[in-house]
Each structure stands twice: as C-alpha cells, then as structure tokens.
Amino acid sequence: MKKSKTWGYQENMSGGYENISKPKNVWEEFFADKKRGGHRSSAEEFLAMEAREKLFHLDGGKKLLDFGCGAGELLVYYATEYEKTIGVDFSPSMLDEASKRIRERNCENTTLILADDKTVWDKLDSSFDRITAAGVFQYLTYQEIDEFIFNASNYLNNGGKIVLFDMLDPRLYPLWKIGLFSQDKTCWKFICEVVCGVKNTISASLKNRPRDILGYSHNPKTIKKIANKNGFEIICVQSMYYEYRYHAIIFRT
Numbered sequence: 001m002k003k004s005k006t007w008g009y010q011e012n013m014s015g016g017y018e019n020i021s022k023p024k025n026v027w028e029e030f031f032a033d034k035k036r037g038g039h040r041s042s043a044e045e046f047l048a049m050e051a052r053e054k055l056f057h058l059d060g061g062k063k064l065l066d067f068g069c070g071a072g073e074l075l076v077y078y079a080t081e082y083e084k085t086i087g088v089d090f091s092p093s094m095l096d097e098a099s100k101r102i103r104e105r106n107c108e109n110t111t112l113i114l115a116d117d118k119t120v121w122d123k124l125d126s127s128f129d130r131i132t133a134a135g136v137f138q139y140l141t142y143q144e145i146d147e148f149i150f151n152a153s154n155y156l157n158n159g160g161k162i163v164l165f166d167m168l169d170p171r172l173y174p175l176w177k178i179g180l181f182s183q184d185k186t187c188w189k190f191i192c193e194v195v196c197g198v199k200n201t202i203s204a205s206l207k208n209r210p211r212d213i214l215g216y217s218h219n220p221k222t223i224k225k226i227a228n229k230n231g232f233e234i235i236c237v238q239s240m241y242y243e244y245r246y247h248a249i250i251f252r253t
C-alpha cells in the first residue's frame, strides 16, 4: 500500500481532536466549527430516505469507509448495513457530533478518524469494499480528486467501489442557484438572484475567498477521465434529492 504521510493530529485533553502541525486550508477553516452536513432537511425522516438512496447505490460490501463523514448523519445508517464502518473528517466539531450520534445509536462497529484527503491513508490499517463520500468532493480540486482515487485504489478490495455522492454538476448548479428549479420563483426574484450572484462572485475574487461556500462543481466527463486514468470504469447517475447534483459510481470491470 502506498504511504503518503504529511501531517499529524492528536487527541486533546478533553477528548476532542486537534490538528498539530498542518496549516489549515480555507475549507478546513470553514468546517472547523460546523456541526451539520448541510442536508436539505435535517429531519431524521429525510436523512433516512437519503441514506436509503445511498445504500441502494453502494450496493452491498462488508467494510465501508465514509470520507468526509461530517456529523455522521449518513454514517449511522450505513453502520447498520455493514460489518465495519470508518468515518473520516478533518473537522473536529463534526467528528464530535458524529461521535455522539454513534454512541446514541450504539454503532459499535464504527470508528472515527480525524484526517484529510492526504493524511487519511496512513491512518488506515485495512482495505475496504466501499469507499464513499457524500457532498465532499466539491471541496477538492481535480488534482486532489485524482490523487484521492489513486490512493483509494490501493485500499479497495477486489470487486470494491468508490462511490462519490452528490457531486455538483456544473451544467445544472448555476441554474439551481438562480432559482430555475424553484416552484415559487417570480421574475423579480430571478433578476435579484442573478445580480446578487454576479456581485458575490466579484467580491469573493477581490477578497481572495471562495466564490461559493458549496465549493467547486466538477464536470462528469473530467471525473470519468480521472477514473479511467486510474484504471476504473464509471457510471454517473442523477441525485434523487438534489436536482443539481450527481453521483459518480467508480468500479473496476
């Protein structure tokens, strides 16, 4: 297995986690105190439905890695269907929430790791049938995605899959942002959204901060090229609960 250690983390005195050396990137900073995964609804019924859709696409396997598990809102549903689940995230506050959820649901088969897309690999001591991420890859660049898939391939069992849920679709996301899918959109609201969007984009680039707190959108064709380059096939399907997102199911033939 490829080793790629760069930074380290340690558990602090109060049982939480802290980063001991790596300079924080803008997204790590952004998520450092967040406690929710940003689902369309945080009602348990909605999360259960979302998890069911995701379990359908995950389609079995025994050991699962949930990269960017956040507050564990989906992870706890995966845990009931897998023998072993590992949640990884670089946000201490998210992991604290995930830890509470795991305890409440008695998910004894689940462990959490504080790490990012570069450091996670050296913290794993086994390989997986499924490596998944939901609403996470929008915070990675194409190059980081390429590296992630390359590293993940070394930790994937025979017949394993990498399933990237809810990627932002660059063809649909701008339309969703200006409210084109919204049922109660008036012409005036539509114009306001467009003007605000342009204003935010200019202001963000002047202040050198992310243009959009939802991160980057990724073209499915480029994701396919990356998957193929790493020896995988890919199927992209529309996300059921987010009109402007798609799932990338990556596997070997």
Ligand SMILES: C[S@@+](CC[C@H](N)C(=O)[O-])C[C@H]1O[C@@H](n2cnc3c(N)ncnc32)[C@H](O)[C@@H]1O
Residues within 6 Å of the ligand: 027, 031, 036, 037, 038, 067, 068, 069, 070, 071, 072, 073, 074, 088, 089, 090, 091, 094, 115, 116, 117, 133, 134, 135, 136, 139, 140
């Ligand atoms: C939108 S939330 C989704 C959380 C969870 N997957 C869910 O669906 O409930 C994105 C999560 O990815 C984590 N994340 C983003 N980039 C990451 C990275 N490079 N390494 C580790 N975690 C990351 C964030 O901390 C956050 O918890």
